[in-house]
Amino acid sequence: MSEKKLTFQYCDDMIQKFEDVIEKPINSKSSVYYTGVDLGTACIVLAVLDENYNPVAGSYRYADVVRDGMVVDYIGAVRIVRELKAEIEEKLNTELVYAAAAIPPGTDALDSGAIKNVVQAAGFELTSLLDEPTAANELLKIKDGAVVDIGGGTTGISILKDGKVIHVVDEPTGGTHFSLVISGAYEMPFKEADKFKRDNRNHKEILPVLKPVVEKVSSIVNNHIKNYDVNEISLVGGTCCLTGIEKIIQNQTGVYTHKPKNPMFATPLGIALSCSQDIIEE
Structure with a gap:
């Protein structure tokens, strides 16, 4: 088996284990637990790993407390993270102490403080704060290529060479724009369109409607990879x-494009993998 296939297998296996423990947490004693906190525009995810960095629990909630990578409802964000933390702690019968978090590329000067404060206000000791695509690569383990994190409001791109990030950027256009297009095309409220978009059974129908937006994302990716x-x-x-998104991006960029089994959980698991017991100083 090639190294590339082995890498993809590790990623997909970790995501499958994480999906399993969301439903049925593994309540075995661990000397320490590492948590990844992913404050997404559409969804907040907590991924918990044991001392050997294996998934043991997780929880998520769709929320509207972050927009375009920026915290717009600080109190709401803290409340949700605190509630998800308490929910997992009850299931594991332990206290979650250490957490890592991530931010969209290039927003550290604008919002890293807010993300840090949310995590700490929820009761965690923050150990790491990195950009989202780089965090995802903690799970993907790509040595050469581009990691493209298409979130709710923005698309983050990290270009890697020999396992090191050599270029990182974040551009507007993401899932929110997809939902707006669906809302207009089907004449339905935005929240209903967002829910409609998430249902896999609708993907074949909506892909042609969303193709222009996916092509816009492709052009953003193209602009940033063309010199590498x-x-x-x-x-x-x-x-x-979104089923089939990778095919459109591959056709538009001319570059082999793939995605994990469930791309929604790649970043939170990558964040958790970057967690340690080394607390970030104030």
């Missing part, structure tokens, strides 16, 4: 759950 030697694009983020 990129022969592989890895898609992550909840918006990439």
